[in-house]
Amino acid sequence: MSAGTSDIPAPEQEPAELARFREQWKAEVRQRQAATSGPQTQPVPSGSATAERAVSPARSDTSTKTATITNTLSASRGPATHALAGAPAVLAHASHGQSHLSPTLAHAVEVYRKAAFHEQHSQLDEALRLYRQAFRLDANVDRAYFIEEQRAQERSAAQPATHKKIPSAGSVDAVTRGVEKLEVHQDSKDKSFVTSGVLAHVLKDFPENLVFEPEDEKGGRPPINLVPDELLLQIIRTLDYASIERFAAVSRKARVLSLDTAIWRDFVHLAYKPPQIADDESITNIVESYNSDYRKVYIEHPRLRLDGVYIAVCHYMRMGSSENAWVNVTHLITYHRYLRFFPNGQVLSLLTNEEWQPQTVIPMLKPNLRMKGFYIGDWYLSGSTVYITNLTEKRLSSAHATAEPQQNKYVFQMTLSLRSRPLGRWNKLDFIGYDSVNVEDGEAVPLPLKNERSFWFSKVKSWAGY
Incomplete structure (x- = not known):
């Protein structure tokens, strides 16, 4: 090699995709500036370099064509439609109300719609499988689906009132x-x-x-x-x-x-x-x-179930003592909470340890029960929130088995959230608050809920519902 020749290699030619992307970006910037510079309307160039939207090189040719339609319609319809077309999902709507999706995205939206349908019917395994399939087809399928649903609702609302239209079978929002x-x-x-x-x-x-x-x-x-x-x-x-x-x-x-x-x-x-x-x-x-x-x-519509009992199975760990310093003993403590509601607004609450199993406790859960941890109070439902007040302990006196218990110094109150899993069961109660109330001055002190678990409903055949 001669002394006058440089050791630095000549720069490679710029990739064609990068050059095309730069030209598309410049064309889009010029188009936006022309649209905002004055009231006059600038014609949209017909060349692909100014009409096509910049898309990822990984997109197929079909996706690029769809992006072209999206960008053209966005420019002609105004700022509102342009903002919608700016979503990552490649989506546009023609003047006659039909949606234009790429074949891949259209298939992904259909799979997503089926997944939502299965989720509404509590078929969670199938719904999860379809959701994963939809997102593998297109990462923005959820946005495209919701835009499609919104457009479908707008079209159904614009129909004449002379004849009713039936909601689409795949429309989960209609359900x-x-x-x-x-x-x-x-x-x-x-x-x-x-x-x-x-x-x-x-x-x-x-x-x-x-x-x-x-x-x-x-x-x-x-x-x-x-x-x-x-x-x-x-x-x-x-x-x-x-x-x-x-x-x-x-x-x-x-x-x-x-x-x-x-x-x-x-x-x-x-x-x-x-x-x-x-x-x-x-x-x-x-x-x-x-x-x-x-x-x-x-x-x-939320309603408390009265034909059974709500049961919460709670656990916590307690450290034990050991004669061997190298051995740690840990005890798993289990206890149950029971709630039974009556149509007259009365509620029974019972707290038992693991020695009392549900099959033994449930037949005993009546207002005349007297044992440690048994309370009677009042309840009412507001929306999906259950309020339990005036929970007073009812137990036998230690002196005489038939004597009335002494007046309690404290009463308790609970606030729970009613939920339904699956739809229509109304079978779950989650703790929101649990307070101890001083009877004399009415002061409420919140109790810790770190060991409490949700109540799940268990039906009892012999108990009437309403």
């Missing part, structure tokens, strides 16, 4: 909000019911004349078809709600019969009265807030 309702008449009878959401869409596809089909296709129609619908409804009204839902899963005819408004009206009016609701709250207003769907009210 939770129940915006629209469907009234279906059973055959030629003047019996009707009201339902909403996905169930309304399913019923729309049912044939008009429904019958019970035989289990074996070769067999004749079952004799239950000879029973009039009016008589079947009277029989169904004698069942509890869990049995009615199991019966509804038998066939389409059973599902339609189980939705009769009279059935669920009985449940609602029997359950939702003080202390389940406030004294000044009207059940009529509650029903109207659910579009007169009594079944939806009974499933989704």
Whole structure:
């Protein structure tokens, strides 16, 4: 090599993708400046260098084309649409209301919609699998899904009021909000019911004349078809709600019969009265807030279960003593808390150690029980919050077994949050607060809750609900 030749290699040519990205970015900046510089409208260049949006090199050609549509429509519709198009999800809407998604993103949104549907029906394993699949297809599928749902709602709201539109079968929002309702008449009878959401869409596809089909296709129609619908409804009204839902899963005819408004009206009016609701709250207003769907009210409106007991299994560790200095002894302490609610506003609370198992305690849990750790108080429900007050200990005196206990110096109060896992069960109570109240001056002192656990409901067959 000659002395005049440099040892530094010549710079490599700039990658084509980087150059194209720089030109696209410059074109977009010039376009934005032209749109904000004055009232006049600047024409959008037709070349790909100014119309296409900058996308990641990892995107496919289809995604790039979709981004082009998004950017063009955003520039022509104004700032509001442009802000929406700036979301990472590659999404745009044409003037006729249809959505334009890339094939990959469209498939991801559909998988995400199925996952949300399974989650609403408490099928969490399947929902988790579909969520993972959707996010593997596109990392921004959740934003695209919610934008699509919002657009669908806007289009349904813009429909003429002369004919009602049924919510989309994949629209999970229609299930939770129940915006629209469907009234279906059973055959030629003047019996009707009201339902909403996905169930309304399913019923729309049912044939008009429904019958019970035989289990074996070769067999004749079952004799239950000879029973009039009016008589079947009277029989169904004698069942509890869990049995009615199991019966509804038998066939389409059973599902339609189980939705009769009279059935669920009985449940609602029997359950939702003080202390389940406030004294000044009207059940009529509650029903109207659910579009007169009594079944939806009974499933989704908070209510305490009275046909069983709420049990909390609590544990904590306690250090023990050992003769050997090299050995540490740790004891696992287990205790149970029980809460039983009555329709008259009375509540029973019992705290027991591990020697008293639930199968022994539950038959004893009555107002006449007298043992250490047994309390009687009052309860009421406000929204999804349960308030328990005036918990007073009831136990026998040590001097005489039949003597009345002495006046307690302290009473207790609890505040709990009512939840439902899955929907409609109302089977979980979480501690919010637990206080000790001085009877003389009313001073409330919070008690520690580090060892307390949530209450879970356990049904007792022999206990009436309402």
